[in-house]
Amino acid sequence: MGISFTEKHADTVDFTIQADEHIYSKKSQFQKIDFYKSKEFGTFFTLDDILMTTEKDEFIYHEMISHIPMAVNPDIKTVLVIGGGDGGTVRELTRYPTIERIEMVEIDEMVVRACQKYLPQTASMLGDLRVELFFEDGIKYISGKKEMYDLILVDSTDPIGPGEGLFSKQFYKDCFVALKENGILINQHESPFYENDRMEMLRAHSKIKGIFPISKVYQFNVxxxxxxxxxxxxxxKKLHPIADFKRDEWEKFKxxxxxxxxDLHxxxxxxxxxxxxxxxxx
Amino acid sequence: MGISFTEKHADTVDFTIQADEHIYSKKSQFQKIDFYKSKEFGTFFTLDDILMTTEKDEFIYHEMISHIPMAVNPDIKTVLVIGGGDGGTVRELTRYPTIERIEMVEIDEMVVRACQKYLPQTASMLGDLRVELFFEDGIKYISGKKEMYDLILVDSTDPIGPGEGLFSKQFYKDCFVALKENGILINQHESPFYENDRMEMLRAHSKIKGIFPISKVYQFNVxxxxxxxxxxxxxxKKLHPIADFKRDEWEKFKxxxxxxxxDLHxxxxxxxxxxxxxxxxx
Known part of the structure; x- marks a missing residue:
């Protein structure tokens, strides 16, 4: 007999996975962390009972957060990842030999340690020599930093609990200041269909478009x-995701x-x- | 207290909607038909406990099955819809004043009658004077017809039960013969992610690409x-969905x-x- 995990997609809509095993369940200072093994999705983990990452479909999210900006500016050298505790975003970034430095700021060290143990598929590249891990609040970390990064990836949970400040106006302003003149910010932007997700999507977008000269949204299926x-x-600040898209340069990375x-770009x-x-x- | 409807998205994955009311439940000669009312999705109906259509998101499926071919050949005059019992596909087609005739062949009259009563949002245009309804097996209906249609839309259930023959090689061949030289066939093509859906997607594609000179697949989110x-x-037979796309002509329909x-096209x-x-x- 297995155990089931249910996430409420909306008040009256449930998504339930029959898992084979509940392999980890702990409360950190910030949130409840659970890992499960399942037939359909392999290992997956949840934070406060919201599904974060599954072995089966994590490639979609992690490829789309990282390769889109890299194909707009293939010269990106210095990247800041905020959140991203499972390591999947960093894994994709380490595939570029041209990236020199990746700082990853994750508030919850327990998430990273658990992923390193139970989800090596995503966490395996966190030991890359170009990667430096900071277990700190990303909001404080970025505050006061000036023109340091070519790319900031906000790989956050939903705007409740520890992820909330990563959807604030001040945070987006700090990101703007911390980016170099060719800088790009990618942020987890929620979803248009269910009411709660849609509200957060709209709030985030209205804040960002008041700060950045170029503010677009792109979609993918998870x-x-x-x-x-x-x-x-x-x-x-300057680069347009389509007008400045460097198709051929990106293809050369192979x-x-x-x-x-x-094409999907x-x-x-x-x-x-x-x-x-x-x-x-x- | 409401009632819940659960569809298995995979053997170990459930999608559950808390409904307010189970307003209809009957067995036709072909399948079990159920209608529910729900907060999140409005009225929705299921066939053999597979969700077909909800008031909230039906526009996506019905727009994408009809407007894509109409924007490739805006001169389409004669359309055959196979399946499509909820009427949503016909509703979108009736928005073109240039379409002269729409034949809809749905095997299960009970589905159409129930949709007319409980889902007028989709079924309301079935009385359009250009529409003729046939309650017959689409496979038999099309057999032997030659160069009669500009467009055939296969708006079918999954390839189990009454929908099975609509995924057969002979049926696709009959569609080819029934289409005029500029003819287009759009078919419900399943989904790439879960194993069962993926197998049906691959089977359908391998059959169709052996018959039609042009065979592409497009995606959307339901x-x-x-x-x-x-x-x-x-x-x-001839028209390419992108090379022959008539953006300006389609825009003129307003x-x-x-x-x-x-852009999404x-x-x-x-x-x-x-x-x-x-x-x-x-």
């Missing part, structure tokens, strides 16, 4: 997230990806009309 | 379908759509690498 229709924000490709910025309209009004 | 990542096939738009054919590779090998 089967294990509510509605499957998930978004990242692409904000920058990085094999399972979800991202250079432009396509992911073409949003359904109802999403586009909501974002325009935000 | 939040209430397994994984959210759903596909339609676009097959034709049809307001909530999901489809002319091309974008929907850009598939994730893992899907593209599976289809190429099929």
């Amino acid at each position: 089967p294990t997230y509510a509605s499957g229709n998930w978004l990242f924000g692409f904000a920058s 990085i094999y990806t399972r979800y991202y490709n250079t 432009c396509a992911s910025f073409a949003l359904p009309t109802y999403v586009r309209e909501m974002l325009e009004k935000a | 939040p209430t379908y397994a994984s959210g990542n759903w596909l339609f096939g676009f097959a034709s 049809i307001y759509t909530r999901y489809y738009n002319t 091309c974008a929907s054919f850009a598939l994730p690498t893992y899907v593209r590779e599976m289809l190429e090998k099929a």
